Amino acid sequence: MKQNVTLTLRLPPELYQEAKRVAQEEGESFSAFFRRLLADELRKVEEKKLFNSFSMVAEHTEEADVDYAFQAQREVILENE
Secondary structure: OOOOOOOOOOOOHHHHHHHHHHHHHOOOOHHHHHHHHHHHHHHHHHHHHHHHHHHHHHHOOOOOOHHHHHHHHHHHHHHOO
16 A cells, blocks of 8 residues: 655645635545645646647657557556546
């Protein structure tokens, strides 16, 4: 079992209070709320990287390893199921 990492996060009081309020409205602890937001943002970053990679493939088809790209996309899709 993986152990969680404890960290110190410095936030302006107003931001912390607002996040805490929204977390309560969502029925989550502040930690769960922050974890969800961070995971969502990291997923968006990965999706953007994947989109940019496929855009490059479309622009440079003669240099692209399309089989590799399809395999990478398949792995991402299966990982999220």
